[in-house]
Amino acid sequence: MQSFLFGQEQLCSHEEEKSASSSKELARLFEKAKECHNCTLAASRQNVVFGEGNPFANVAVIGEAPGAEEDASGRPFTGKSGQLLDKMLKAAGFCRQELYICNILKCRPPGNRNPLKEEIRSCIPLLLEQLQIVRPKVILILGKVAANTIFENRLSLGAMRGKVTPWRGFDCCVTFHPAALLRNPHLKKEWLDDLQLMTDYYGTVGRKKNARENEN
Numbered sequence: 001m002q003s004f005l006f007g008q009e010q011l012c013s014h015e016e017e018k019s020a021s022s023s024k025e026l027a028r029l030f031e032k033a034k035e036c037h038n039c040t041l042a043a044s045r046q047n048v049v050f051g052e053g054n055p056f057a058n059v060a061v062i063g064e065a066p067g068a069e070e071d072a073s074g075r076p077f078t079g080k081s082g083q084l085l086d087k088m089l090k091a092a093g094f095c096r097q098e099l100y101i102c103n104i105l106k107c108r109p110p111g112n113r114n115p116l117k118e119e120i121r122s123c124i125p126l127l128l129e130q131l132q133i134v135r136p137k138v139i140l141i142l143g144k145v146a147a148n149t150i151f152e153n154r155l156s157l158g159a160m161r162g163k164v165t166p167w168r169g170f171d172c173c174v175t176f177h178p179a180a181l182l183r184n185p186h187l188k189k190e191w192l193d194d195l196q197l198m199t200d201y202y203g204t205v206g207r208k209k210n211a212r213e214n215e216n
């Protein structure tokens with residue numbers, strides 16, 4: 001498959017400054033998250049799974065919540081799903097280090113159940129703050145639960161894929177959660193199609209928006 005990498009170009013000194021400042025802001029927010037007891041998940045967590053990656057990423061990848069392996073390691077998308085995500089990102093021309101990866105909830109719901117409304121309400125301000133710091137050009141949302149949570153709808157995954165949806169000033173694309181690809185490997189082609197749509201969009205609209213922002 002043709003590579004369609006659109007990672008960080010060579011950073012100019014102004015961008016290096018912005019990247020350093022984003023790292024600092026994210027570190028401050030992480031410290032705040034580690035102390036968070038705003039919902040009941042704080043009582044059962046081993047680790048706050050804050051998020052990681054490029055603090056100045058063009059693409060942010062968002063899942064719903066940490067699972068058991070993430071709770072144990074403190075890192076998002078580890079274990080089998082994470083390994084497959086890395087592989088699929090590579091097939092699409094990305095490496096994990098150039099992206100910013102996190103979840104909507106920072107603490108693991110017991111038994112990997114879906115996030116509850118009050119947990120989402122408590123945790124979404126943290127996600128928004130993270131995104132305001134990183135300021136990605138595109139957000140890739142992984143899975144129906146994460147997309148329903150972010151868009152506050154009950155649409156099927158099929159109804160949310162294949163387009164760019166605005167949310168709180170960000171442009172978002174939706175695709176399958178890597179766990180779904182583990183269960184159904186035939187979905188890999190559709191996953192790559194979704195990433196192609198995202199990069200095509202960024203290659204036209206996103207880069208123009210970026211250029212306009214840099215002019216201002």
Ligand code: SF4
Nearest residue numbers: 036039042107122123
């Ligand atoms: S899930 Fe979010 S709101 Fe709840 S305790 Fe963890 S960091 Fe705080």
